[in-house]
Amino acid sequence: MRTRERRLTYREVGATAHELPDGYHHVQRSRVLGTGGALFERAADxxxxxxxxxxxxxxxxxxRVEVGDRVRLRIRVGPLPVVAHCEIVYVVDEPRRRGFAYGTLTGHPERGxxxxxxxxCADDSVVLTITAFSRPALWWSRLGAVPARSVQRRISDRYLAAL
Known part of the structure; x- marks a missing residue:
C-alpha cells in the first residue's frame, strides 16, 4: 500500500493538544534540557x-514537519524491523513553544x-515533553500489547535523551 493511500486510523485527531481520549494507553513524559533562548531555538530546530x-x-x-505531510518511521525492536507510517496532524509554532504531532496511518502497529x-518556560528552563495516546492496531501488536508498552517506554526514554 502506497503512503498516499493510507488513512488515519483513529477519530480523535488533535487530542494530544487537549484532553487525551479514553480507551487508549496514555503517555506524558518530560525532561528539562537546560536553560535559555539559544537552547530553545536549537532544540526546536x-x-x-x-x-x-x-x-x-x-x-x-x-x-517534512508540515500539516498533512507523511513519514515512514523505521526502528528495530530486538532483531525485528518495525515500519510505521504517520501523518503530521498539527504543528505548534508559538514564540516559546514549538513542536508537532503525528497520527498513525493504516498499517501502523499502533493506533493513536x-x-x-x-x-x-517562564523560569528560563527549556523542557521537552512527549504526549501520546495509543492502542494496538494489528493482530500481532494486540498479542504483544504488554511488551509493546515496554518498547514504547524505552523509545520515549531514547527520545527524551536525544536532545
Whole structure:
C-alpha cells in the first residue's frame, strides 16, 4: 500500500493538544534540557528536522514537519524491523513553544497520536515533553500489547535523551 493511500486510523485527531481520549494507553513524559533562548531555538530546530528521532535510533523517510505531510518511521525492536507510517496532524509554532504531532496511518502497529513539544518556560528552563495516546492496531501488536508498552517506554526514554 502506497503512503498516499493510507488513512488515519483513529477519530480523535488533535487530542494530544487537549484532553487525551479514553480507551487508549496514555503517555506524558518530560525532561528539562537546560536553560535559555539559544537552547530553545536549537532544540526546536532539531525537533522539526527529525534529529530527535534519528538520534533515538528511529530512521525517518520522507515528509517534512508540515500539516498533512507523511513519514515512514523505521526502528528495530530486538532483531525485528518495525515500519510505521504517520501523518503530521498539527504543528505548534508559538514564540516559546514549538513542536508537532503525528497520527498513525493504516498499517501502523499502533493506533493513536504522539506530540513532541519543546517549551521555553517562564523560569528560563527549556523542557521537552512527549504526549501520546495509543492502542494496538494489528493482530500481532494486540498479542504483544504488554511488551509493546515496554518498547514504547524505552523509545520515549531514547527520545527524551536525544536532545
Amino acid at each position: 532539531e525537533l522539526r528536522s527529525w534529529t530527535l528521532h534519528e538520534r533515538a535510533g528511529v530512521r525517518v523517510s520522507g515528509g 497520536e504522539e506530540l513532541f513539544c519543546v517549551e521555553w
